[in-house]
Amino acid sequence: xxxxxxxxxxxxxxxxxxxFEWAAANSGVRANIEVTSDPEQVALGDRIVLPGVGAxxxxxxGLYAIAGMREALQTQVIEKGRPFLxxxxxxxxxxxxxxxxxxxxxxxxxxxxxxxxxxxxxxLKVPHMGWNxxxxxxxxxxxxxxxxxxxxxxxxxxxxxxxxxxxxxxxLSTTGYGGQITAxxxxxxxxxxxxxxxxxxxxxxxxxxNFLHWSP
Amino acid sequence: MLKARIIPxxxxxxxxxVKGVNFVNLVDAGDPVECAKAYDKAGADELCFxxxxxxxxxxxxxxxxxxxxxxxxxxxxxVGGGVSRVEHVRALLLAGADKVAINTAAVNNPDFVREAAExxxxxxxxxxxxxxxxxxxxxxxxxxxxxxxxxxxxGIDAVEFAKEVVEKGAGEILLTSxxxxxxxxxxxxxxxxxxxxxxxxxxIASGGVGTLQHLVExxxxxxxxxxxxxxxxxxxxxxxxxxxxxxxxxxxxVRLDY
Numbered sequence: 496x497x498x499x500x501x502x503x504x505x506x507x508x509x510x511x512x513x514x515f516e517w518a519a520a521n522s523g524v525r526a527n528i529e530v531t532s533d534p535e536q537v538a539l540g541d542r543i544v545l546p547g548v549g550a551x552x553x554x555x556x557g558l559y560a561i562a563g564m565r566e567a568l569q570t571q572v573i574e575k576g577r578p579f580l581x582x583x584x585x586x587x588x589x590x591x592x593x594x595x596x597x598x599x600x601x602x603x604x605x606x607x608x609x610x611x612x613x614x615x616x617x618x619l620k621v622p623h624m625g626w627n628x629x630x631x632x633x634x635x636x637x638x639x640x641x642x643x644x645x646x647x648x649x650x651x652x653x654x655x656x657x658x659x660x661x662x663x664x665x666x667l668s669t670t671g672y673g674g675q676i677t678a679x680x681x682x683x684x685x686x687x688x689x690x691x692x693x694x695x696x697x698x699x700x701x702x703x704x705n706f707l708h709w710s711p
Numbered sequence: 712m713l714k715a716r717i718i719p720x721x722x723x724x725x726x727x728x729v730k731g732v733n734f735v736n737l738v739d740a741g742d743p744v745e746c747a748k749a750y751d752k753a754g755a756d757e758l759c760f761x762x763x764x765x766x767x768x769x770x771x772x773x774x775x776x777x778x779x780x781x782x783x784x785x786x787x788x789x790v791g792g793g794v795s796r797v798e799h800v801r802a803l804l805l806a807g808a809d810k811v812a813i814n815t816a817a818v819n820n821p822d823f824v825r826e827a828a829e830x831x832x833x834x835x836x837x838x839x840x841x842x843x844x845x846x847x848x849x850x851x852x853x854x855x856x857x858x859x860x861x862x863x864x865x866g867i868d869a870v871e872f873a874k875e876v877v878e879k880g881a882g883e884i885l886l887t888s889x890x891x892x893x894x895x896x897x898x899x900x901x902x903x904x905x906x907x908x909x910x911x912x913x914x915i916a917s918g919g920v921g922t923l924q925h926l927v928e929x930x931x932x933x934x935x936x937x938x939x940x941x942x943x944x945x946x947x948x949x950x951x952x953x954x955x956x957x958x959x960x961x962x963x964x965v966r967l968d969y
Contacts, residue, residue: 507804507805507807509781509782509805509806510781510782510785510807513781513783513785514785548831548834548835549832549834550832618934619713620911620912620913620914621912622882622883623713624834624882624913625716625756625936626713626714626756626966627712627713628712642968648968649714651786651787652713653787653882654834655833655834655882671712672713691787693785694786694787695785696751696785696786696969697968697969699785
């Protein structure tokens, strides 16, 4: 199996690549994990991962600056149905529009917009930074074998914006931070995580394994 | 619910941990990567490396430490020490650091914080503030920023400075009380409250931890979002698990799922 992790200059992908390698090796998947900025390599990927840190518009512009990348993603994920995982801003880019600083269109794969977190408790700080538990909205292969709920495993978050989805069916998981914050979205063969699985120890590695075994 | 974070801090000089970590049988207790792995396994919520390498030539050793750590530890890592240029931030992030702490350079040139935050995002820019009380007895409490390990006064008010760097894009404040650092008398809670009340970003309390009760107080009374400690963990006095169970019993929410 080839897993393409898209490198478009948005931060370090070493931990992401290493976490995917670890998860593959420890869940019986023979996977070739490739960090690439080449749309042709992305097209060869059996699974596609889009990480991302920083601001929505910067990430989108960086991604679109690579000739052919936008088309490769659309073809592979939407037309050919390759399993896709967006992480942090990579997940946010799946939305219709991002409202960080300016309004910037996203892929429009998940109807919704990326808006600033506004906790209803003024004592709560933004960024939402640290370990939080997850509420699962419905069963999904990505969360198979992962304990969720108040007594469940924790995921590591660091973000100031989150995706507000239009269609409730796309909402896979939320986390509580002065209200409900979107933690994961999923539709058809594509899913996105607001938290960092590559930094979330047991939960993250299990989730990555599940993604590698996922056959949507 | 978001949990309070416990962050062990390792001082690294020329690629080696100063004094080492002695709570488990490590083959090489001075190897920062070995120590990081031990803390990862012990359930630390984040790890902080502070590079105290003196000579400019040896600063590259930290990048190698960060690189090797990122390959084996799937937890967030913050790196600080001598970060004064955008290229330093970039090199550390590319090596695998999740966050970079800026200290003296933020004092000398607060716009550096803005530059770094605009380039890499506020989520990875921590400003490390070293503050010392300057108000006398009976006067309203006041703290000033000190540099050079607490030796050099700057005349800058700590609360005003915290507000300024957050306005410029800092995503987190690492607050060290120079009055308490190394004393084991507990955090300076008044200082902590003054800073957390003045800024909207998370604050890590540092300096003075000697007991588990101090960790509880940092969060409960100092309103810190995370607590940083070194010696009480490094020498096996308390384990991360013991610290968390103690905090949990005192109703400080912590992560115990590892």
